[in-house]
Amino acid sequence: MVASERRSYRLGRAPGGVPLLGNALQLFRTPLDYLPGLRHEGDLVRLKIGTSTAYMACTHDVVQEVLHNPRTFDKGGEFIDTMKLLLGDGVGTCPAAKHRRQRRFIQPAFQRDRLDHYCRLMHDEVTALAGSWRPGAVIDAGTEMSRLTTRVTARMMFSADIAADAVTAVQRNFPVVWKGVYRRMVIPLPLLHALPTPANIRFTRALRRLDDVIIRMLDTYRRDTADRDDLLTVLLTARDERGIGLTDTEIHDELMTVLAAGVETPASGLTWAFHLLAENPDVERKLLAEVDAVLGGRPASAADLSALPYTQRVVAEALRLYPPVWFITRRAVTDTRLAGHPVPAGSSIVFSPYALHRDPDVFRDPERFDPDRWLPENACELPRNATITFGGGSRKCLGDVLANQEVTLALASITAAWRLRPLPGHRIRPVAKAELTTGPLPMTTEARS
Ligand code: HEM
Numbered sequence: 007m008v009a010s011e012r013r014s015y016r017l018g019r020a021p022g023g024v025p026l027l028g029n030a031l032q033l034f035r036t037p038l039d040y041l042p043g044l045r046h047e048g049d050l051v052r053l054k055i056g057t058s059t060a061y062m063a064c065t066h067d068v069v070q071e072v073l074h075n076p077r078t079f080d081k082g083g084e085f086i087d088t089m090k091l092l093l094g095d096g097v098g099t100c101p102a103a104k105h106r107r108q109r110r111f112i113q114p115a116f117q118r119d120r121l122d123h124y125c126r127l128m129h130d131e132v133t134a135l136a137g138s139w140r141p142g143a144v145i146d147a148g149t150e151m152s153r154l155t156t157r158v159t160a161r162m163m164f165s166a167d168i169a170a171d172a173v174t175a176v177q178r179n180f181p182v183v184w185k186g187v188y189r190r191m192v193i194p195l196p197l198l199h200a201l202p203t204p205a206n207i208r209f210t211r212a213l214r215r216l217d218d219v220i221i222r223m224l225d226t227y228r229r230d231t232a233d234r235d236d237l238l239t240v241l242l243t244a245r246d247e248r249g250i251g252l253t254d255t256e257i258h259d260e261l262m263t264v265l266a267a268g269v270e271t272p273a274s275g276l277t278w279a280f281h282l283l284a285e286n287p288d289v290e291r292k293l294l295a296e297v298d299a300v301l302g303g304r305p306a307s308a309a310d311l312s313a314l315p316y317t318q319r320v321v322a323e324a325l326r327l328y329p330p331v332w333f334i335t336r337r338a339v340t341d342t343r344l345a346g347h348p349v350p351a352g353s354s355i356v357f358s359p360y361a362l363h364r365d366p367d368v369f370r371d372p373e374r375f376d377p378d379r380w381l382p383e384n385a386c387e388l389p390r391n392a393t394i395t396f397g398g399g400s401r402k403c404l405g406d407v408l409a410n411q412e413v414t415l416a417l418a419s420i421t422a423a424w425r426l427r428p429l430p431g432h433r434i435r436p437v438a439k440a441e442l443t444t445g446p447l448p449m450t451t452e453a454r455s
Pocket residue numbers: 097098099109159263264267268269271272275325329330331334335394395396397398400401402403404405406408409410
């Protein structure tokens with residue numbers, strides 16, 4: 007059922023637009039202050055970005071209508087075109103017409119039987135990371151979490167013994183590439199990015215090195231066809247119903263997609279969780295009690311997950327308040343209607359998990375960090391798909407279960423051994439980049455006995 011069949015939905019106009027720029031200043035400078043307020047203007051709100059028009063879906067039903075009509079509201083628009091520089095027609099950026107095929111190829115890598123293997127990788131990596139810290143040191147929580155999730159994702163892609171160099175190369179080069187792609191998304195001026203500035207040279211070099219790693223790994227895996235528990239093996243062996251496999255370019259695009267989708271998002275979720283624990287001592291106390299009772303100081307493994315329900319609620323609530331993917335776009339491919347209102351072909355459709363998760367009509371006291379809103383007896387009062395942390399419909403995140411496990415295991419394993427304390431007087435504000443980050447978050451490592 008589409009939203010407009012349930013009740014009538016208001017079409018509004020975004021406030022504060024100025025000639026020529028429209029609402030671009032608010033959108034690019036202060037999106038996290040501006041977007042949540044748009045729900046007061048309507049369920050669907052028309053925005054001007056320069057000379058083009060975008061429609062923001064502001065309420066739950068309207069967002070669901072967009073997510074569940076992927077052929078009408080398809081991937082497209084400037085952001086997606088820029089992402090394609092890196093991801094080509096990978097599963098996350100390809101149009102609906104290609105999507106089912108791409109998703110079928112990559113889906114086996116996310117099946118339950120493989121998740122235990124990824125949890126073992128996480129166990130190894132988090133043990134190594136936490137073992138490298140010294141009591142009383144000041145670390146930047148975001149940087150440390152990115153290091154962790156980059157290594158886990160790279161090892162998920164290439165598990166061969168001989169792939170250690172490839173994992174290191176991904177760890178070195180991916181952050182540079184991702185930063186460069188983000189710069190190209192917010193400043194869509196190709197000529198500027200072609201200038202031989204130090205940042206552009208670093209970007210081109212890091213991109214070339216990542217491409218080289220993938221070519222080298224393809225070559226290695228083709229020569230030695232051992233059955234490996236990793237993404238590259240899944241992509242190399244997958245066949246469609248006609249027995250046709252993926253081309254090298256398609257494999258490249260899927261590997262890059264997993265890096266782009268799977269590294270910084272869990273790192274952001276984890277970093278926010280550490281910040282929120284430091285700000286909410288009651289929650290921290292309950293979490294530490296659970297972690298101590300279950301783990302007794304050792305790192306967590308997949309078998310511990312079911313015994314860590316409070317930790318899982320902390321993760322769900324951190325991801326509600328600070329969803330790493332804070333802004334999502336689509337493009338209307340034909341003249342259509344959304345929430346009962348006409349939307350011309352080519353219009354951008356946008357929505358924000360950050361704004362939607364703060365809707366007081368859905369979440370009581372939405373700004374409050376309250377893991378117990380996810381207790382079954384409380385969560386049953388929320389509408390279905392109340393949060394869109396992982397999107398929805400046929401383009402829902404492929405790594406949703408994996409990401410929840412990854413963040414829960416890392417949070418439990420680190421808090422079993424360490425308390426991360428914020429530096430006195432250091433204030434943070436959410437920074438809306440490609441992901442929603444805390445910005446610099448220096449924390450002192452306090453060993454727990
Ligand atoms: C907390 C961590 C994560 C969050 C918040 C997150 C969020 C999302 C969201 C919102 C989407 C949908 C975007 C849209 O509709 O345009 C998405 C798609 C996707 N995610 Fe995640 N993600 C996370 C972790 C991961 C991980 C760990 C992986 C893989 C290792 C992954 C792989 C993907 C892929 C492949 C897609 C594209 C799916 C498709 O279009 O069919 N994600 N993610």
